[in-house]
Structures are given as structure tokens and as C-alpha cells.
Amino acid sequence: MQNFETGNREEAIRYKFTLKECLFGDADFYRRVATVVVPMIVQNTLSNIVGLLDNIMVGQVGTLPMSAVAIVNQILFIFYLCIWGSLAGAGIYSTQFFGKGDMEGVRYAIRFKLLTAITIFTIAAFILHNLGPDIISLYISADTLEADRIATMGYAVGYLTIMIVGLAPFSLAQVYASAMRESGRTTLPMVASMIAMLINFVFNALLIFGLFGLPKMGVLGAAIATVISRFTELAIILVGAHRPGTHYGFFNGLYRNFRIPGSLVLPILTKSLPLLCNEFLWSLAQASLLQAYSVRGIAVIAAMNISGTISQIFNEVFLSIGNSTGIIVGQELGADRLVNARRSAWRMASLSIMSTFVMGSLLAIAAPIIPQIYNTGDDIKMLATRCIWVVAMVMPINAYANVSYFTMRSGGKTAVTFLFDSCFAWVVTVPSAYILSRFTALPALNVFMIVSLLEILKCIIGFCLVKSGVWVRNIVKAA
Numbered sequence: 425m426q427n428f429e430t431g432n433r434e435e436a437i438r439y440k441f442t443l444k445e446c447l448f449g450d451a452d453f454y455r456r457v458a459t460v461v462v463p464m465i466v467q468n469t470l471s472n473i474v475g476l477l478d479n480i481m482v483g484q485v486g487t488l489p490m491s492a493v494a495i496v497n498q499i500l501f502i503f504y505l506c507i508w509g510s511l512a513g514a515g516i517y518s519t520q521f522f523g524k525g526d527m528e529g530v531r532y533a534i535r536f537k538l539l540t541a542i543t544i545f546t547i548a549a550f551i552l553h554n555l556g557p558d559i560i561s562l563y564i565s566a567d568t569l570e571a572d573r574i575a576t577m578g579y580a581v582g583y584l585t586i587m588i589v590g591l592a593p594f595s596l597a598q599v600y601a602s603a604m605r606e607s608g609r610t611t612l613p614m615v616a617s618m619i620a621m622l623i624n625f626v627f628n629a630l631l632i633f634g635l636f637g638l639p640k641m642g643v644l645g646a647a648i649a650t651v652i653s654r655f656t657e658l659a660i661i662l663v664g665a666h667r668p669g670t671h672y673g674f675f676n677g678l679y680r681n682f683r684i685p686g687s688l689v690l691p692i693l694t695k696s697l698p699l700l701c702n703e704f705l706w707s708l709a710q711a712s713l714l715q716a717y718s719v720r721g722i723a724v725i726a727a728m729n730i731s732g733t734i735s736q737i738f739n740e741v742f743l744s745i746g747n748s749t750g751i752i753v754g755q756e757l758g759a760d761r762l763v764n765a766r767r768s769a770w771r772m773a774s775l776s777i778m779s780t781f782v783m784g785s786l787l788a789i790a791a792p793i794i795p796q797i798y799n800t801g802d803d804i805k806m807l808a809t810r811c812i813w814v815v816a817m818v819m820p821i822n823a824y825a826n827v828s829y830f831t832m833r834s835g836g837k838t839a840v841t842f843l844f845d846s847c848f849a850w851v852v853t854v855p856s857a858y859i860l861s862r863f864t865a866l867p868a869l870n871v872f873m874i875v876s877l878l879e880i881l882k883c884i885i886g887f888c889l890v891k892s893g894v895w896v897r898n899i900v901k902a903a
Contacts, residue, residue: 447774457775460751463610464744467617472737477625479733481632482646483798488572489643490800491722492579494729495563498714499556500587502707503548507595509703510540511602513696516836517688519606519751520898522674523758530674532684534603536692541595544700549588556584563718563725572722579643586647593658600661600675606751609671616660624653698838705846709854713875716857720868727804728872731811734794738787739815742823745776750830757835757898766896769831773890776823784819787812810869818876825879828886835895844889848882 483490514533521529552559560580564573601613630638631645641648665675684692717724749772756765791812795805833841853875860871889895 448771453771457748457752460608460610461744461748463614464747465741467614468740468744469737470618470621472740478628478646479729480797481628482643483800485632485642487722487726487800488576489579490729491725492576493583493643493646494725495560496580496584496587498711499559502704502711503591505703505707506544506700507541507598510544510696510700511537511598512699512833513838514692515602515606516695516754516833517692518603519754520758522607523755527674530603531678532688533692534599534678535682535684537599537602540696541599545591545595549591552584552588557581563715565718565721568722583643583647586644586651590651590654593654597658597661600665603674604672607672607674608751608755612661612664616657619660620653620657623656624649627652695836695838698842702842702846706849709846709849712854713857716861717868717872719861723804724868726800727807727811730795730798730808731815734790735787735812735815738783739819741779741783742776742819742826745772745779746826746830749827750834753831754834760898762896762898766893769890773824773827776827777820780819780823784816788816791816807869811872814873814876818879821879821883825882825886828890831890832895835897837895840889840894844885852878852881
């Protein structure tokens with residue numbers, strides 16, 4: 425196949441691809457994809473499997489503790505996405521600087537990430553410490569029995585108080601791990617995460633159930649285990665990043681003459697703020713969706729928790745492919761291979777969608793089986809199974825929307841991704857869920873399915889934006 429490389433943006437946009445070029449790449453292309461995406465899939469899948477086992481362990485304690493943990497994790501999910509979103513803006517520059525071969529530029533981007541992560545952690549810790557109970561109370565339905573309400577609140581507040589401690593190592597680990605992934609070297613973050621997951625699983629078993637003479641701490645034990653694993657992951661990543669002879673040379677001198685050129689601060693900030701706002705608003709939208717479903721009772725939260733935990737394992741393939749799209753396409757843009765960038769974007773979209781036919785089928789098969797492991801009512805298990813079937817059905821839709829998002833982000837079009845992602849959620853999905861859950865008699869499952877299918881509209885928008893080539897930009901060419 426002819427290898428087109430051009431720095432002419434207009435030519436790159438006008439170039440017409442054959443259907444075969446859009447759908448399939450050569451062996452070199454897939455080898456490159458595999459080196460980036462496979463470690464991500466392994467890491468995140470194992471993380472989600474451990475998360476499922478943790479969820480099952482907490483679920484053995486009872487429905488109320490499981491619901492309390494689900495509520496807190498949904499609140500913390502907002503923080504996690506704010507960290508990822510705030511790092512993504514600088515990550516666009518880091519990826520393109522790496523593609524250009526400018527390691528000092530990569531260091532500038534990492535320093536910006538460090539300052540951003542510290543700021544967000546400080547703000548989040550203050551909010552969660554002071555307003556945590558008030559936020560948690562929004563998720564407990566008004567018609568919940570008083571005894572159940574008090575118990576759920578107690579479990580949730582205790583769990584959150586401990587989990588706040590683990591937000592600091594999580595934030596710093598993400599700064600380092602994201603820089604490693606943006607260079608295309610994803611092995612160390614995978615190894616660190618796998619070891620941390622093993623530690624998390626072991627301490628969960630020890631502290632939740634009080635094995636080998638340790639105190640039986642329930643949900644508090646789950647939180648302590650998570651915090652221990654977070655510090656472990658950070659320690660491994662720091663040692664690997666700064667040891668002599670490391671493959672991650674861009675960390676050398678990171679803290680020596682700690683500065684960011686003034687000419688880069690504003691450009692990175694203009695990319696970072698829309699992504700931070702996007703991730704905050706999008707995660708807040710997801711929290712609002714759960715809150716909308718929660719008006720149908722604690723049982724719905726429990727079922728959604730089971731469904732979400734299981735589904736995330738099978739979704740991880742297309743999510744990792746989407747994340748890898750931002751890296752692969754971003755490096756092509758930074759190297760000024762604009763036609764290759766467009767072609768790679770379409771191939772990654774094709775690969776992502778095709779993967780969902782396999783993973784969606786496996787998820788549908790697993791749907792009736794895994795909920796049976798939980799120590800909860802048959803009605804909750806059945807609702808969870810049906811929610812999982814809905815997730816399996818819409819997986820190709822979500823996959824294309826996800827890869828479209830990362831494609832546009834790779835070229836620095838953060839304002840467009842803001843409109844595409846969080847604005848869509850707040851204009852379409854959240855109002856729909858709110859109206860259907862409060863002003864109709866539709867069962868919670870029907871509401872969930874309708875809201876999920878609305879993502880088709882997002883796919884149509886994403887296709888038009890990617891096809892237009894508005895994202896095909898080398899933003900570090902003159903940097």
C-alpha cells in the first residue's frame with residue numbers, strides 16, 4: 425500500500441480513501457496498535473475483574489453496604505474523570521511532542537500535569553471532606569425506610585472518609601502513567617496496576633471478612649485495601665520512571681529547573697480547560713443519571729451497580745482501543761503525517777466496532793450467570809441481568825462514539841469534543857432520563873434502554889465531525 429505522508433492539511437482532508445483502506449490496515453499497522461492497546465486492555469481488564477471480585481465481596485455483606493459503596497464510587501468517579509480530563513489537554517501536547525521527537529517538550533507537558541493534578545486533588549479533598557454526606561444523601565430515595573437510610577448513610581460516609589486518602593497517590597500515579605502511555609510504552613503502568621490490583625484483592629479479603637485474625641471491617645476494610653493498593657502502584661511507577669537506564673528518558677531532569685515556557689502555558693491551558701470541564705460535566709451527567717434511576721428505589725442502584733461492574737470488563741476492549749486512537753493518531757499528527765493520521769483514525773474506528781461484536785456476544789452470554797454470585801434478592805439479580813443485555817446491545821454504538829471523541833481530541837479540538845461529549849449528555853441524555861424517571865410510569869429498565877439508545881444521535885454527529893477533517897492539525901509544528 426502506498427504510504428502517504430504530507431504536512432498539507434488541505435490535501436490531507438481532500439484525500440479520498442477506499443473502503444478497504446478505511447476498514448483494514450497492513451501487518452505493520454496492527455503490530456503498532458497491539459503494542460499500545462494490548463497492555464491497556466490487559467491492565468484495565470484485570471483491574472475491572474478485581475473490581476468485580478471486590479464488588480462481590482462487598483455484596484456478600486449485604487445490599488445496603490453494596491449500594492453505599494456504589495453511591496460513593498459514583499461520586500469519586502467525578503474526581504477520577506476530572507483528573508483524566510485535566511491531564512488530557514497537556515497529554516495532547518505530550519503525544520505530539522513525542523511524535524516530533526522533542527523530549528524537552530514532553531517534560532514541559534508533564535510539569536503542567538503535575539501542577540494541575542495537585543490543584544484538583546486539593547479542591548476535591550476539601551469538597552468531599554466537608555460536603556460528602558450532603559452529596560450522598562441525594563442518592564437515597566425519599567421513600568427508603570428510615571433504618572435503611574441511616575445504615576446506608578453510615579456505610580457510605582465511613583467508606584468515603586478513608587477513600588479520600590487514596591486520591592493523592594492516584595493523582596500522581598496518573599500523571600506518570602499517562603505520560604508513559606502517550607509515548608506508546610504502556611508496559612510499566614500495566615505491571616504496576618496488576619501488582620496493585622493483587623494487593624487490593626488480598627487486603628480486601630483479609631479486611632472485609634476479618635481473615636487470619638484481622639478485624640472484620642466490611643466496607644471500611646474495602647476502602648483501606650484500595651488506599652494501600654494506590655500507594656503501592658505509585659511507588660512502583662516512580663521507581664520505574666526514575667531508575668537509571670530507564671526507557672522513559674523524558675522523566676530525566678523533570679524536577680531540575682522546574683519550569684514551563686510562558687509561550688506554552690496558555691496554549692496548553694486552552695486545551696486543558698475544555699477537557700477538564702468536559703470530563704467534570706460528563707461524569708456529573710453520569711452521576712445524575714444514576715440519581716435519576718435511584719428515585720425508583722435502592723434496589724435499582726444495587727442492580728445498576730452489578731450491571732455496571734460486570735459490563736465494564738467487557739467494555740474495556742473498545743474503551744482501550746479508543747484511548748489508543750488518541751495516541752496513535754496524535755503521534756501521526758505530531759510527525760506531520762496528516763493523511764496517515766486520517767487513515768489510522770478510520771481503521772481504529774473499524775477495529776473498535778468489530779471488537780464489540782465479540783465482546784458484546786460474550787457479555788450477553790455472561791449476563792444471566794454472574795449476578796447470581798451476589799448475596800441479594802432475585803428481583804435485583806433479574807434487573808441486573810436485563811440491564812447487562814441492554815449494555816451488550818448498545819456496545820457498538822458506544823464504541824463508535826468513544827473512538828470519535830478520541831480522534832477529535834488527538835488534534836487538539838477540545839472545544840469541539842466538549843460540545844460533542846458533555847453538552848450532548850446535558851442536552852439530551854440527562855433531561856431524557858429525568859423526564860422519563862419522574863413523569864412516566866415506565867419501568868426503570870425501559871428508561872435505561874431508551875436513554876442508552878439515544879447515543880445513536882451522538883454517533884451520527886461524531887461521524888460527520890471526523891469525516892470533515894476539522895481535527896486534522898499539527899499543534900506542535902512551530903513549538
